[in-house]
Structure formats: C-alpha cells, structure tokens
Amino acid sequence: MKWFGVVSACVAFVLIGALQALYGPALSAFRADFGISVPAAGLALSAHFVGGIAGVLGYARSPWPGTGKLAASLVAMAAGAAGVALAPTWPLALVAAFVAGVGFGGIDYGCNDMFARAFQRRGSAMLNVLNAHFGVGAIAGPLLIGLLGPDRYPAIFLGFAAVSLLLLAGLRGTAEAPTAEPAPSPAAPRIGQRGLLAAFIVLYVMNVGVEAGVGGWEPTHLEALGHSASGAATATSVYWLMMTLGRFLVVPLTLRLSDRTIVIGSCLGIAVCLALAAVPGFAIVAYAGVGLFIAPVFPTALPWLHRSVPGASRAGAYVFAASMLGGVAFPPLLGAGIDVAGAGSVPVLIFVVNALCLAAIWHIVRTEAARRKTEYAATG
The missing domain is CATH 1.20.1250.20 (MFS general substrate transporter like domains)
Structure with a gap:
C-alpha cells in the first residue's frame, strides 16, 4: 500500500466522520426547509445507517477489486451528499441519505479491511491511526456547521461531495498485494x-x-x-x-x-x-x-x-x-x-x-x- 493511498484513506475517514456528524446539527434546517417534525427529521440518520449496513455487505459480496469498490463507494457518497443538498422533497432527501450511507459503509469497511491485510505486523497501529481520523471528521463537521450556520447545509454537503470525488485520484495507491488469510489447522479446522x-x-x-x-x-x-x-x-x-x-x-x-x-x-x-x-x-x-x-x-x-x-x-x-x-x-x-x-x-x-x-x-x-x-x- 503506497503512502498516498494511506493518506487518501485517512482523508476518506475524515470525510465519513464528518458526514455522520453533519446530520445532527443540520436537523433544525431540515425541519425548516421541509416543514417536518423532529422524529421525521431524525429519519435522516436512520437512513444513513441503513445505507451503511447495505454498503458494508455490498462491498464484501462484490466481485470487483478493492480499488473499484472504494471508487464506487466514494461516488455513491458524493452522489448521496449532493442529493441531500439539492433534494426538493423530504422523501428524496431520505433516499439521498441512504445512498450516501451506502458509500459510507463501503469506505468504512473497505479501508479497515484493506489496512488489516496490508499492514500485517503493524495492523493494529495503522488501524488506530485510520480510525482516529474518523474522530477528527466527527469533531470538524459540527464545527463547520456551527461556523457557517445550519441553513448553509446545502453548500456544506455539496462541498463534501466535491472533496469525495477528488479522492478518486488517490485510489491507485490503495492497491495492496494479496495476503493469505490464516488457514485453520488440519487437525481442528472448525473448532469454535x-x-x-x-x-x-x-x-x-x-x-x-x-x-x-x-x-x-x-x-x-x-x-x-x-x-x-x-x-x-x-x-x-x-x-x-x-x-x-x-x-x-x-x-x-x-x-x-x-x-x-x-x-x-x-x-x-x-x-x-x-x-x-x-x-x-x-x-x-x-x-x-x-x-x-x-x-x-x-x-x-x-x-x-x-x-x-x-x-x-x-x-x-x-x-x-x-x-x-x-x-x-x-x-x-x-x-x-x-x-x-x-x-x-x-x-x-x-x-x-x-x-x-x-x-x-x-x-x-x-x-x-x-x-x-x-x-x-x-x-x-
């Protein structure tokens, strides 16, 4: 795994941390723009997590190579974020949040799995570094909405989408040599x-x-x-x-x-x-x-x-x-x-x-x- 692939993955984790954290501070603006109740506005985060589950399972089952799956996840996250920004109705905004969540789940699982395989002995160290960047994004996202105001969420989500697409250029550094999974012992192949x-x-x-x-x-x-x-x-x-x-x-x-x-x-x-x-x-x-x-x-x-x-x-x-x-x-x-x-x-x-x-x-x-x-x- 090349150094710019590691950097791209860490930036991607800043993005997914920010995406998950953006919904909460934007709820008041969602309610004002779409004329919805508090529980209805909260469905945005639920749609995001349901999409995340679909993204994880879809990534694991897809026959595409890892770089292709990460590229598809970034495109899905960008499309979903742009959809949240531009959706004319609340149901369409929820669909967009689901699509963004699919990309979120693919990036979350894909990068973690790739780091675990690429960095054998240093796997735990690199995985902690990677996931720490999620926290950086989770802190930065609400701060950004606090600085610009919740009513500016469309511009924030559109900017998020643009940065997601820019990361596509760094994917060529994430391709790692295939690594063998530890095989079970012939003596006890399925114990527990x-x-x-x-x-x-x-x-x-x-x-x-x-x-x-x-x-x-x-x-x-x-x-x-x-x-x-x-x-x-x-x-x-x-x-x-x-x-x-x-x-x-x-x-x-x-x-x-x-x-x-x-x-x-x-x-x-x-x-x-x-x-x-x-x-x-x-x-x-x-x-x-x-x-x-x-x-x-x-x-x-x-x-x-x-x-x-x-x-x-x-x-x-x-x-x-x-x-x-x-x-x-x-x-x-x-x-x-x-x-x-x-x-x-x-x-x-x-x-x-x-x-x-x-x-x-x-x-x-x-x-x-x-x-x-x-x-x-x-x-x-």
Whole structure:
C-alpha cells in the first residue's frame, strides 16, 4: 500500500466522520426547509445507517477489486451528499441519505479491511491511526456547521461531495498485494468457528452500544447531577475528543502489546470508569476516561478477528454491519431503561452493556485456548 493511498484513506475517514456528524446539527434546517417534525427529521440518520449496513455487505459480496469498490463507494457518497443538498422533497432527501450511507459503509469497511491485510505486523497501529481520523471528521463537521450556520447545509454537503470525488485520484495507491488469510489447522479446522464469530459480533455490537450510549446519554446524566446544559454538552465533546486522542496515543502500545491484551485492558478500563461515573464528584472525568479507554477497541479487535476466525473476510463484514445496528438500537433501548430507572442510572445501564463485551471476550479467549489445546494434542 503506497503512502498516498494511506493518506487518501485517512482523508476518506475524515470525510465519513464528518458526514455522520453533519446530520445532527443540520436537523433544525431540515425541519425548516421541509416543514417536518423532529422524529421525521431524525429519519435522516436512520437512513444513513441503513445505507451503511447495505454498503458494508455490498462491498464484501462484490466481485470487483478493492480499488473499484472504494471508487464506487466514494461516488455513491458524493452522489448521496449532493442529493441531500439539492433534494426538493423530504422523501428524496431520505433516499439521498441512504445512498450516501451506502458509500459510507463501503469506505468504512473497505479501508479497515484493506489496512488489516496490508499492514500485517503493524495492523493494529495503522488501524488506530485510520480510525482516529474518523474522530477528527466527527469533531470538524459540527464545527463547520456551527461556523457557517445550519441553513448553509446545502453548500456544506455539496462541498463534501466535491472533496469525495477528488479522492478518486488517490485510489491507485490503495492497491495492496494479496495476503493469505490464516488457514485453520488440519487437525481442528472448525473448532469454535461459529461461536467465535458470534462472540466477536457481540463484542462489536455491545462496544458500539457503549460508545453511542455515553455519547447520547452523558448530558442527561450530568444535568441530573446539577450541571448546566452547556457544561454537560462541553463534557460530552471532551468524551469524543478523548476517543480521538486515544486512538493516536495507543499506537506505540500496539507495537509492544498484543491485540487481545489491549482489547481486554480497554474493556476493563471502561468498566472502572463507568463505575466511577456513578459517583457524582467523578462523573465528568470518568466519562472522559471512558472515551480514552474505548478508543482502541473497535480498530484493534479487527486484526484479532482476522487471526481467530480463518476466512474472516466475510466475517468482518457481518461484524461491521452488526455493529452499525448497535449504534441504531442501543440509544433508544438505554432511553427506555432510563425512563424507568431515572437519569442517575445511566452509568449503571451502560456498565451492564460493557459487561456483555467482557463476557464475549471471555468466550473468545476460552475458545482460542481450547483450539490450541486440541491442535497441540493432534500434532503432538
């Protein structure tokens, strides 16, 4: 993978981070322009995520080469963004958001999968660098709308589309030599395969649920503790900032520690921080800690998946698609729990979701140990 291909992929991740973050600040302008309700305006993000799932699965199943699939994803994202900017009716805008989401999903999964294959020993480090740029875009997108005003969203989406098309020139640097997937041992070709894949899906879905749960409900918890609305919003911004910084900061650790060690340590750190978040005096700092610890989990678990589940090309696609469902499903599910138990239950409910991450990791580690034991017995 050439250096300008790496740069192009990182810029593409800035774009998809910005795209996902643009919808929220633009909702008020959507409502004013199309005369729609708040729930109807919120369908834009739902259409985006549904498109993202379709984009991930379509990328994995397409027979095209990787550069062709990334090019198609960039074109779809550009067309969708332009459609959101120019749509004369709300249903057409939702269709456009879906198309943009298809491109989003293809780029998200395609670049992650390509980095995991291209950078063998440095895979975790490069994946964390790549995904950190998603956070850069997620921070920059709302800032741009804040500077220009929500009513200028058509110009912002059109500019986004133009930059997406400009990235097509860098795709020639993303073609990497094919790499072999780790093959299962002849002695035990299918030990725990389905269980491992299911456990990784649970890990990813629950981890994204923790990520989205804190991002969505931290302000509610902090306001219930007596913090102002602006102070709670600022603290939530710090949470996202710490997640972005965490992916850069973990890079040196990926060269010294195994993927498994980093993922386990991160999920344990999340658990400690969520427990501290239940203590009013520590809540703001604890949520920032959650952002720092959760940062490496998503990118670092991907190389672990590729090594643990032979033939993981399709498996990775299913894991990515399922993780997007977690981002859609968990905020309202947590909201239902908060409605019953009160705003003070936010860190407790999210702690339970993270405990399911740890349960999935425990199953993965046990299955890998059983596989090694069986392979050793068969060859010894």
